[in-house]
Structure formats: C-alpha cells, structure tokens
Amino acid sequence: MKKSFGSRPFIIPTPVWCVGSYDTNNKPNVMTIAWGGICCSKPPCVTISLRKATYTYGNIMKRQAYTLSVPSEKYVVEADYFGMASGRDVDKFKKTDLTPIKSELVDAPYVGEFPMILECKVIYHHEIGSHTHFIGEILDVKIEEDMLANEGKADMGKISPLIFDPGVGRYHGIGNFVGKAFDIGRKYPLKSE
C-alpha cells in the first residue's frame, strides 16, 4: 500500500550544487541549490531554478552566466551554509575562507576547493511560478586531478558528492557501486522473440 503525500516538490535523489555568480560590485557569491538537473546532451545543458528573491537570481539575470561547484562530503557544513545565508547580508566566501576563482570562460566565479566545476552560459530562462528556471550551456567541466580514476575518468566515489533528501531535509553521501549501466539490464531481451 502506498500513502499519498499530495502535490509536493518531492523526489529523491536531488543534487547539492553550489551556484557561483558575481553581483554588480563584482563581489563573488555562492548559493546552494537542489532544484536542477541535466536537460540536454547536445548542446550540453544543465538547469537550475531560483526564487526571484535570491541574490543569485539578480546576479545571473545581469551576467547571464553561472558556475556549479560540486561540494564533496567534507564540505557539507559549508554547502549547507551557502543555502542559508544571503549574499546580500554576508560575504559567504570570506566567512568560510573558501576561494572564489574567476572563470576564464563565463562571467562567474567558482569555489576553488570543491572537486568538480561546471561553467555555464545562460541560453534561456523561463518563469514557472515560485521559481525561475535557467538553462545553462555547459562550456567546460573541470575535475580535481587526484579524484580521477586510473584511466583518467572521473570517479564519483572519489569526488564523493552530496545527495539531498527534500522530504526530511537531510544530506547523505554516495553509497556503494551497485551495477554497470547499459549492461546489467541485458538480463532481459531487448527485442521480442
């Protein structure tokens, strides 16, 4: 038996990504979001959704650019803080002693200490209701070299990103490897006999 929870913005997993932007005084800001996801492969695009009241919303509308910095598990306190404080009230980079790095590709900063970075140019935005939905073209993906697997590929286990559970408001880490994609499903027939 399933229990109905009604019309709610609730699904799992959701990501924990820190959105980097500059304000009108070129002050770097960073804000954590869980409302987002990849939305296209060619061109590669990722969405984020923001309330208009956020400082980041105004920054991105002006600069038409943002970065996503993926925190590893050890930065869970800083990631949570970036989602609570506003750049209007406080310099979040200074308070946490983390380093804003200016992107060479888009007009936005990223968090130097975080292991994975996406640099995005806004190609579209759309107001839905409480949130404005931004679609950003991913111009580059950068990953810390010591978090790559032997063959030079990214290793999620080493990057150890966070997962957000919006139901109870909790962060989890990444769990064990449970299967190879586009592979284990071959147990079942791809065509009818």
Add this chain to the structure above:
Amino acid sequence: MKKSFGSRPFIIPTPVWCVGSYDTNNKPNVMTIAWGGICCSKPPCVTISLRKATYTYGNIMKRQAYTLSVPSEKYVVEADYFGMASGRDVDKFKKTDLTPIKSELVDAPYVGEFPMILECKVIYHHEIGSHTHFIGEILDVKIEEDMLANEGKADMGKISPLIFDPGVGRYHGIGNFVGKAFDIGRKYPLKSE
C-alpha cells in the same frame, strides 16, 4: 590542479527515474532517465528531457502526462533494462514481470512494485537541441507505507533510490547520513557583525 573535460553533459549526482506513459494502443511503457530534476516549488514541478527518437517522447506528446517511478536498489537490473530497450520493440512490463498501474490522476501508468511514484501533468515543453525538455506539474507523490520513518515521513534510507554517474556509466546506492540541512551551516554567521 583541475583537469578540463570540455563541454559535456556531466555532473554528479544524477537521478535514476523511470518514466511511465501509454502508447496509442494503451500499451503501458516505461523508460529510465537521468536527465531531470525539480524545477519549481509552487506549483511543484519536475522536468524530464527526452530525445525525439524515444517511444516515450511520442507517448507524452499525445497524452501530455507521465509518471516517475523511483526504483529502489534491488530493482537496478530492471531500471537499467528500462533505459536500454525500446517500447517500440518489446513490452518492458511483461518481460520484467512488473505491474503497470493506471494512475487515477493523469493519463499514464506507473510501476506498482517501485517504492515512490510521482504523477505529472505536462504544463510546458521546449526543444533545446538533442533533447526536448518537459515540465510536469506534480499532482501527487505516493510512497510505500513500509518505507516511511516513524513520524510518517519518507525515509530515503528505506526507499534506497539509485544514483547515476554519467561519467563512467555506473549506478550507486545512497550512502550514509552526513548532516541535517538548514541546520549544520549555522556554524557560520548568517549576517555580518
């Protein structure tokens, strides 16, 4: 030092959600995606992005509805299969012996055995490039009763959803609880002194 991977649709974590739809003969179909995310709180909306070549794309364009069924870890083989086979070629519910349940709210089926279900009405779609981006309003969230925590809330640890790593094409489970959101970040000041 960070290594550049170029312009790629790559970030972690991404979800593993199974999209339910009906074809023109009312045959239920289900397809696994990782390109999606929550995009609005009011109204609650979730996006999915599909290539036009998929069977699910045509189904959703006609019915303007879809469900998302969240597989638990024990259904990783079926979830992978749903992302490999096409509903044009095979009845994926029959082959896996899983049960299509007709939603009472939208014109789409969901996977009865999966622990968490969202029923969505398409309110908007937009072509980006390789993918069409659908925004669905979430009309209900249903969760298996024995996967709720004591206080009746959903428990991500019990639902045990999958996480997809698009870099290497691997599924992982959910890891340990690492912190309470909107709480642990209070270590740092929310306002300037």
